[in-house]
Amino acid sequence: MKEREQIVIVGAGFGGLWAARALARAPVTVTLVDKNNYHGFWPLLYQVAAAELEAEQIGYPIRRILRSRRNVSFVLGRVEELDLQAKTLRTESQTMSYDYLILALGSSSTFFNIPGADTYTFPLKTMEDGIALRNHILRCFEMAAQEPNAAERQRLLTFVVVGGGPTGVEYAGALAELIYGPLAKDYRDLDVTEVSLVLVEMGGRLLAGMPEKLGRYAEARLRKMGVQLFLETAVTEVTADHVCFQNGSGLPTRSVVWTAGVRGHPLAERWGLPVGRDGRVAVAPTLQLPGEPNVYIIGDMAAFAGEDGRPLPMLAPVAMQQGSHAAANIRRQIAGQEPEPFRYFDKGTMATIGRSAAVARLAGVSFTGFIAWIVWLVVHLFQLIGYRHRLVVLINWAWSYLFFERAVRLILPVGRGRRDAPEESVPYG
Amino acid sequence: MKEREQIVIVGAGFGGLWAARALARAPVTVTLVDKNNYHGFWPLLYQVAAAELEAEQIGYPIRRILRSRRNVSFVLGRVEELDLQAKTLRTESQTMSYDYLILALGSSSTFFNIPGADTYTFPLKTMEDGIALRNHILRCFEMAAQEPNAAERQRLLTFVVVGGGPTGVEYAGALAELIYGPLAKDYRDLDVTEVSLVLVEMGGRLLAGMPEKLGRYAEARLRKMGVQLFLETAVTEVTADHVCFQNGSGLPTRSVVWTAGVRGHPLAERWGLPVGRDGRVAVAPTLQLPGEPNVYIIGDMAAFAGEDGRPLPMLAPVAMQQGSHAAANIRRQIAGQEPEPFRYFDKGTMATIGRSAAVARLAGVSFTGFIAWIVWLVVHLFQLIGYRHRLVVLINWAWSYLFFERAVRLILPVGRGRRDAPEESVPYG
Numbered sequence: 001m002k003e004r005e006q007i008v009i010v011g012a013g014f015g016g017l018w019a020a021r022a023l024a025r026a027p028v029t030v031t032l033v034d035k036n037n038y039h040g041f042w043p044l045l046y047q048v049a050a051a052e053l054e055a056e057q058i059g060y061p062i063r064r065i066l067r068s069r070r071n072v073s074f075v076l077g078r079v080e081e082l083d084l085q086a087k088t089l090r091t092e093s094q095t096m097s098y099d100y101l102i103l104a105l106g107s108s109s110t111f112f113n114i115p116g117a118d119t120y121t122f123p124l125k126t127m128e129d130g131i132a133l134r135n136h137i138l139r140c141f142e143m144a145a146q147e148p149n150a151a152e153r154q155r156l157l158t159f160v161v162v163g164g165g166p167t168g169v170e171y172a173g174a175l176a177e178l179i180y181g182p183l184a185k186d187y188r189d190l191d192v193t194e195v196s197l198v199l200v201e202m203g204g205r206l207l208a209g210m211p212e213k214l215g216r217y218a219e220a221r222l223r224k225m226g227v228q229l230f231l232e233t234a235v236t237e238v239t240a241d242h243v244c245f246q247n248g249s250g251l252p253t254r255s256v257v258w259t260a261g262v263r264g265h266p267l268a269e270r271w272g273l274p275v276g277r278d279g280r281v282a283v284a285p286t287l288q289l290p291g292e293p294n295v296y297i298i299g300d301m302a303a304f305a306g307e308d309g310r311p312l313p314m315l316a317p318v319a320m321q322q323g324s325h326a327a328a329n330i331r332r333q334i335a336g337q338e339p340e341p342f343r344y345f346d347k348g349t350m351a352t353i354g355r356s357a358a359v360a361r362l363a364g365v366s367f368t369g370f371i372a373w374i375v376w377l378v379v380h381l382f383q384l385i386g387y388r389h390r391l392v393v394l395i396n397w398a399w400s401y402l403f404f405e406r407a408v409r410l411i412l413p414v415g416r417g418r419r420d421a422p423e424e425s426v427p428y429g
Numbered sequence: 430m431k432e433r434e435q436i437v438i439v440g441a442g443f444g445g446l447w448a449a450r451a452l453a454r455a456p457v458t459v460t461l462v463d464k465n466n467y468h469g470f471w472p473l474l475y476q477v478a479a480a481e482l483e484a485e486q487i488g489y490p491i492r493r494i495l496r497s498r499r500n501v502s503f504v505l506g507r508v509e510e511l512d513l514q515a516k517t518l519r520t521e522s523q524t525m526s527y528d529y530l531i532l533a534l535g536s537s538s539t540f541f542n543i544p545g546a547d548t549y550t551f552p553l554k555t556m557e558d559g560i561a562l563r564n565h566i567l568r569c570f571e572m573a574a575q576e577p578n579a580a581e582r583q584r585l586l587t588f589v590v591v592g593g594g595p596t597g598v599e600y601a602g603a604l605a606e607l608i609y610g611p612l613a614k615d616y617r618d619l620d621v622t623e624v625s626l627v628l629v630e631m632g633g634r635l636l637a638g639m640p641e642k643l644g645r646y647a648e649a650r651l652r653k654m655g656v657q658l659f660l661e662t663a664v665t666e667v668t669a670d671h672v673c674f675q676n677g678s679g680l681p682t683r684s685v686v687w688t689a690g691v692r693g694h695p696l697a698e699r700w701g702l703p704v705g706r707d708g709r710v711a712v713a714p715t716l717q718l719p720g721e722p723n724v725y726i727i728g729d730m731a732a733f734a735g736e737d738g739r740p741l742p743m744l745a746p747v748a749m750q751q752g753s754h755a756a757a758n759i760r761r762q763i764a765g766q767e768p769e770p771f772r773y774f775d776k777g778t779m780a781t782i783g784r785s786a787a788v789a790r791l792a793g794v795s796f797t798g799f800i801a802w803i804v805w806l807v808v809h810l811f812q813l814i815g816y817r818h819r820l821v822v823l824i825n826w827a828w829s830y831l832f833f834e835r836a837v838r839l840i841l842p843v844g845r846g847r848r849d850a851p852e853e854s855v856p857y858g
Contacts, residue, residue, distance in 0.1 A: 037571060037840045054485040061838040063615035073618070076571040076840075093575055127841060142466060142505040146522055186492035189502065388828050388836060392821055399817050407817060409490040411466045411505075412556060 004029045004071075005334055008089055008098040010079050012039050012062050014316045015104035015299030018323030024069035026331055031096060033089075035078045037062055040127055041384055043316060044393075046167060048130035049257075050174035051138070051406040055127050057393050060385040079105075082271045084292055100294050100330045103281075104323065105268070107300035107314055110261035110279070116238035121258035124167060131412070133257065137175070138411045140255060145187055150194075151252070157195045158253040160243050162235055163260035164201025165209065166351040169218050171257060172199040173354040176225040181404045198251065200230045200243075202260070207359065209313060210349060210366075214359035217368040221353045235260070262314055265301050276303050280311065285341035287326050293339075296329065298322035304342065312344055316383075321345065352376045355401065433458045433500075434763055437518055437527040439508050441468050441491050443745045444533035444728030447752030453498035455760055460525060462518075464507045466491055469556055470813055472745060473822075475596060477559035478686075479603035480567070480835040484556050486822050489814040508534075511700045513721055529723045529759045532710075533752065534697070536729035536743055539690035539708070545667035550687035553596060560841070562686065566604070567840045569684060574616055579623075580681070586624045587682035589672050591664055592689035593630030594638065595780040598647050600686060601628040602783040605654040610833045627680065629659045629672075631689070636788065638742060639778060639795075643788035646797040650782045664689070691743055694730050705732050709740060714770035716755050722768075725758065727751035733771065741773055745812075750774060781805045784830065 005028045009016045012034035020032045038059035047053040066072045077091030088097050109125055111117035122133045137159070144156040159179075161172045176197055184192045199206075199222060206222075206229070207215040219229055234246040235256075244250040264279030273281045274290065280303035281289065287302065289295040299319030303311040312318045321344060329339035348362035350372065358373040360366070377397065384390050396407040434457045438445045441463035449461045467488035476482040495501045506520030517526050538554055540546035551562045566588070573585040588608075590601045605626055613621045628635075628651060635651075635658070636644040648658055663675040664685075673679040693708030702710045703719065709732035710718065716731065718724040728748035732740040741747045750773060758768035777791035779801065787802035789795070806826065813819050825836040 037567060037838070054483050055841055056483040056485075056837045056839055059839045059841070061615070064611075064834075064838070067614055067617075070617075075575060076568075077575075093572075127839075131841075138466060139505075143522075146504060146506070182493075185496055186490070188496075188499075388824065391824060395817065395820060395824075405493075408485045409466070409493070410485060410488045410556075412484055412488070412560075 005099040005330075006031070006097060007100045007102070007330060008033065008096055009102040009104065010034075010089065011104035011106055011299070011301075012036070012074075013042070013104060013106050013299060013319060015106075015301075015319035015323040016102065017062075017065065018320040019102050019104065019296075019298065019327045020066070020069070020072050020323075022324045022327030023330070024066075024072055026071070026327075028071065028330075028334065030072040031075055031098075032062065032066065032072060033075045033077055033079060033091065033096075034062060035076070036127070037074075037076050038127075039065065039385065042125075043380060043383075045124060045127070045130045046171040046174055048127070048408075049124060049133040049137075049171060050178050051134050051408045052174060052178075052400060053393060053396055054408050055131055057389055057396070058384075059127060060389065065385065079267065082267075084295065087294070098294075100296070100333070102296045102298060102323075102326050102330075103268075103289075103301060104297075104299045104319065105265035105301050107262045108265055108279075109258060110263040111258065112261055114235055114237065117235065117256075117258065120238040120240055121162070121256040123258050124171065134408070135411045136255065137178070138409060141183055141187055141190070142411070144194075145190055153190075154194050154196070155241060155252040156254060157190070158198070158251055159196070159255045159257070160198045160200060160251060160253050161257045161259065162200045162243075163258065164199060164203065164206040164229075164231070165259060166207065166349070167259040168199060168201070168257075169206055169222065169351055169353060171259065172197065172222055172227050173225060173352070173357075176222070176227050177354050177400075178406055180226055182406045182409070195226075196228065196251070196253075197226060198228045198230055200233050200235060200245070202232070202234045204232055206231075207351060210351070210359065210361055213366055214351075214361065214368060217359055218351070218353055221357050225354055262300070264303070268297075268301060273297075276311075278303065278311070286329055286339040287322055287342050288329075288339065293333070296326035298326050304344075306344060313349075315349065317347060318344055350376045350379065434528040435460070435526060436529045436531070436759060437462065437525055438531040438533065439463075439518065440533035440535055440728070440730075441465070441503075442471070442533060442535050442728060442748060444535075444730075444748035444752040445531065446491075446494065447749040448531050448533065448727065448756045449495070449498070449501050449752075451753045451756030452759070453495075453501055455500070455756075457500065457759075457763065459501040460504055460527075461491065461495070461501060462504045462506055462508060462520065462525075463491060464505070465556070466503075466505050467556075468494065468814065471554075472809060472812075474553060474556070474559045475600040475603055477556070477837075478553060478562040478566075478600060479607050480563050480837045481603060481607075481829060482822060482825055483837050484560055486818055486825070487813075488556060489818065494814065508696065511696075513724065516723070527723075529725070529762070531725045531727060531752075531755050531759075532697075532718075532730060533726075533728045533748065534694035534730050536691045537694055537708075538687060539692040540687070541690055543664055543666065546664065546685075546687065549667040549669055550591070550685040552687050553600065563837070564840045565684065566607070567838060570612055570616055570619070571840070573623075574619055582619075583623050583625070584670060584681040585683060586619070587627070587680055588625070588684045588686070589627045589629060589680060589682050590686045590688065591629045592687065593628060593632065593635040593658075593660070594688060595636065595778070596688040597628060597630070597686075598635055598651070598780055598782060600688065601626065601651055601656050602654060602781070602786075605651070605656050606783050606829075607835055609655050611835050611838070615838075624655075625657065625680070625682075626655060627657045627659055629662050629664060629674070631661070631663045633661055635660075636780060639780070639788065639790055642795055643780075643790065643797060646788055647780070647782055650786050654783055691729070693732070697726075697730060702726075705740075707732065707740070715758055715768040716751055716771050717758075717768065722762070725755040727755050733773075735773060742778075744778065746776060747773055779805045779808065
């Protein structure tokens with residue numbers, strides 16, 4: 001009999017990392033696998049895309065986090081194959097065996113088979129997405145500044161955000177502040193009235209997952225900030241320079257940001273796991289994969305029915321709590337006990353819209369405005385890992401607030417290094 | 430007669446930017462052209478490649494600098510054609526006319542026709558180079574951590590810096606501190622004695638442009654930090670996984686950093702300007718292009734004979750002083766006066782080697798060690814543009830110094846954004 005149980009965790013997001021932390025110093029050997037060498041603080045990714053934060057400020061090196069956790073090691077790699085029978089997992093460079101497996105691969109964008117959407121929109125899921133979108137927005141302004149044709153100039157200055165959930169609302173607000181603030185000052189020769197900033201939502205209101213009062217507040221606030229709202233509007237096609245809506249109208253634009261659809265990670269389906277229509281794996285109340293007591297699935301990847309019978313939302317707190325719970329259940333199993341069912345403790349949800357404006361539902365109470373914004377700032381700042389990260393993010397936020405500036409405005413596509421290096425492929429969807 | 434003279438400046442490095450600043454508020458119209466939308470503080474680029482600073486911290490948006498300078502506008506673009514007869518300049522998107530032209534395109538790496546050098550080495554000239562090199566170093570460690578074959582592991586952990594000038598010395602020192610500090614702690618399972626860090630210099634000593642005492646100090650210091658010095662060693666070939674030297678020896682490595690050769694910008698030669706063997710344009714004492722009184726060439730691009738008859742070194746202070754001088758000469762010409770000859774005021778040179786260790790020659794006095802290091806820190810911090818940049822750089826430096834950490838350790842190749850976007854081409858050489 002071998003000395004220590006081998007636990008493999010795939011994915012170092014909130015779910016996987018919290019599981020790894022909960023297993024540190026337990027009498028087990030833990031291997032954490034991720035395709036990136038950093039843990040991303042994705043709730044602030046939209047600020048990378050809005051030139052407010054640098055990628056480095058929302059990414060924290062995984063090995064730094066694990067340094068003091070001697071029984072946890074890290075492997076950089078993409079997981080390709082899973083063999084439930086043999087209890088092995090294969091990355092592009094190695095095969096690893098597990099006694100217990102925690103899958104926390106996260107989610108991916110989905111485009112509902114809308115023609116052109118997967119090719120011509122900018123998703124906002126990965127660090128690469130955030131930087132590419134920032135580069136694109138800034139480049140549109142540079143091109144517009146050199147464009148003599150008025151129609152083409154307006155096309156370059158039309159920005160369409162699809163999806164009225166928290167990400168769409170937060171990004172539309174951040175983009176409005178970027179454009180009507182520092183960019184309006186930087187591009188003196190551009191007429192800011194040529195800019196169109198549109199938020200498109202299929203449903204009748206914004207922030208459908210929050211109380212109606214908060215959605216209405218977000219609408220009023222975004223309108224005041226210069227964002228046009230197209231509610232009850234479905235996108236039917238996206239081309240390289242146009243977006244079409246179901247009502248027959250459309251907009252000439254080179255910039256369609258896609259925050260409308262999220263589904264479970266595509267590997268779940270490829271591996272034949274029992275996925276629902278949203279691509280998420282239906283897990284047992286204990287977070288185990290049905291029929292596989294040694295495999296746990298957590299976070300965005302899992303469909304776990306909440307108290308109202310609907311799957312829990314894809315949120316960081318859900319993933320964190322499930323990560324800790326799966327770790328605790330594995331420790332119970334190793335100790336010969338039964339795993340216990342998971343229960344989500346909902347502390348509430350928040351979204352920021354802009355300067356001094358946010359919405360929050362905490363402990364059943366909804367509130368908006370300056371106080372919600374301060375709460376949002378404090379909560380996010382304290383959730384960041386590392387004191388230096390917190391300090392630098394605080395400085396960037398303070399700079400934005402005090403001077404109406406944005407810290408990061410470099411157009412910076414990154415090279416391949418050596419000329420013979422393979423082109424980096426960027427995962428989408 | 431038109432109202433205002435049109436002045437076009439190509440390049441927003443130290444030369445071009447200082448020229449633009451000196452022409453602000455003069456009764457002229459200035460257009461500054463650059464292929465990037467930011468001014469790069471290149472003396473600190475090696476720290477980006479050593480995971481110490483984020484790109485954003487050494488790049489400052491050009492439009493932000495020009496915002497209060499109403500007569501200076503910015504055009505993002507690559508200059509392709511120059512027509513001295515017609516006094517026009519063409520970028521990929523437009524043609525512009527000038528009355529006076531300042532060319533400040535900078536320099537490029539040169540590989541002396543050494544087989545494989547241009548393909549298989551990592552240059553350190555652009556922001557993209559710096560980020561790609563950082564990604565590569567970190568990826569080598571991740572690959573080594575998964576590599577069972579000892580020979581291949583050592584190959585992955587062998588880092589060769591070619592060139593014993595300031596950039597090579599500074600990067601070798603920064604890399605030693607990165608590897609033997611935070612990386613040694615992060616990669617617990619790697620044996621740090623498998624790491625080889627080599628600085629290769631063709632001449633007999635380091636820092637040939639500085640007094641011998643300083644070169645010797647740098648040698649002793651680097652050796653103490655774990656850097657092997659290969660002096661009087663010429664590189665004869667570089668392949669994907671090997672570097673060969675003239676003495677018949679070689680090293681298996683995937684990481685050859687090229688800081689050995691710099692020459693004038695290749696466009697000078699392509700445009701038929703009178704370039705020397707080093708690709709720099711021989712300019713008149715007034716910095717004018719001989720025979721073209723309305724064209725000035727400054728900075729790395731120009732070969733200007735110093736007091737000792739040799740061309741001035743390619744350094745930021747030379748470019749800054751020449752930028753201001755060219756601007757002043759143009760104002761003289763417009764006022765009907767004769768342009769005056771340039772004189773370089775040499776305040777000295779400095780290079781940092783590592784923690785509490787630098788070399789400096791200031792006002793004719795050479796000194797080394799802690800005091801030189803403090804002077805280096807203060808001078809570089811104050812030369813950065815913008816208070817936020819200074820503050821964040823200071824925080825990163827303090828973190829490194831106090832906690833033996835490095836701030837930026839993300840492997841982050843950046844994507845193309847929309848799937849239909851053209852692949853970014855990265856300029857080398």
